[in-house]
Amino acid sequence: MEGERCVHRGASMSRGSAMKRTIRWGLWAIVAVAILWTGVWFGARWWLGDTLHKSIADLSARNGIIVDCAGEKIGGWPFELTVNCGDGLTVALPDGGKFTTAGAHGKGSAFNPRQLDFRFEAPTSYTAPDGRRLALSANELAASVGLANGLANRLALTTRDLTATGPLAGATEGKLTIGRGELLLARAAERPKDADIAATLDGFGVAVGDTALMPLPIRLTLAATLAEADMATAGPAALAGWQAAGGKLTLHRLAAELGGATLTLTGEGTVSETGLVEAEGQVTGRDLNALAVAAAAGGRSLTPEIAGLVMAFVFMGSAADDGGRSIGLKVTDGVVSANGREIARLAPLF
Known part of the structure; x- marks a missing residue:
């Protein structure tokens, strides 16, 4: 034991x-x-x-x-x-x-x-x-x-x-x-x-x-590519070098949606050797009549600027494939034209 x-x-x-x-x-x-x-x-x-x-x-x-x-x-x-x-x-x-x-x-x-x-x-x-x-x-x-x-x-x-x-x-x-x-x-x-x-x-x-x-809040969406981005964002003094290096901004899509209407811009832009904007693109308006209806429903009226924009699409725009109205934009040596008609002049950037 x-x-x-x-x-x-x-x-x-x-x-x-x-x-x-x-x-x-x-x-x-x-x-x-x-x-x-x-x-x-x-x-x-x-x-x-x-x-x-x-x-x-x-x-x-x-x-x-x-x-x-x-x-x-x-x-x-x-x-x-x-x-x-x-x-x-x-x-x-x-x-x-x-x-x-x-x-x-x-x-x-x-x-x-x-x-x-x-x-x-x-x-x-x-x-x-x-x-x-x-x-x-x-x-x-x-x-x-x-x-x-x-x-x-x-x-x-x-x-x-x-x-x-x-x-x-x-x-x-x-x-x-x-x-x-x-x-x-x-x-x-x-x-x-x-x-x-x-x-x-x-x-x-x-x-x-x-x-x-603006009579109504806007929804903005942007998709773009900025070439030679470092030079482009270094300030106006660097834009000459940006242009010489082949810098450009490509807008894949810039859209503004308000009151059921949509404006869409696509295109490319750069600057000339003299600092003037050079660009070409297309802006398309869709369902623009809905703007006035939505503004009235909210007790507001269209501002003169937006009313003028709507009228520009009515009188200058051409029919787009999706039923909207399209205007071709072009900026040459700072001169802005819409469907071949001069509408503004831009000052040099540098």
Whole structure:
């Protein structure tokens, strides 16, 4: 009996030692994984910081756009990557305009450091080159930045219930509203010098003082490609070089929808050696009669400008394949013509 108790005691001690070894090895494994993951996280953090700083420097060198993230802090351990501009974000444009916000907070995943989603803190404003300040307010103002090959290659902006107010020429108050807006700028690997642009603005409206320039909110959609994008966005002084490099803007589709009517513009444009716009395209109006009906139903009337536009399609437009009315537009040496008739002259861009 005494021998059996010794055997059982020995077996229990053996099992206890084995369990302790298992726990000890488990703890060491957890520590090793934690140390390894910390190394991976710090590597991702370094890559993110290096890529952002290179992207900002590249943006300044190529486009003349200066980004200042005041009070920058990169953190988020253990599973996130965060970039905080706690003392404000400023984006200075080459034409002298400036976008400022009280703070910007970006968040991404340590498992995918190639995308950061930013939200901006109020107050937010845009200062025009002539010093006029537009105050911006929105229920949502956010951006998503995509990173690849050591640089930023995609920017998506989203806003909801955006209002921009500020003084116009003559001290009149202007107001711009957007119910929901999205803008996407992206570069394709096979066309690194070009930028694809897509945008949607729902509930777009403009007012001067107490007068709305449009009888109904407009939905705008845009799909375009900008060749030699870096030079095109570097300001008016760079347009001569942009033209010489073969720069052009291709409108795949620019559409305005209001009150059941639709205006669609397609075409291409560039500038001449003397800085005058050169472009050719087609604008098509569909269901234009619905405009007046929708405006009347809302207790409003068409502005003279929109009424004149409708009449232009009636008298100058030709029948389109889908039942709309189409007008051919052409700009040669700054002279704008519609179906061969001169309607305006544009000043040189440089």
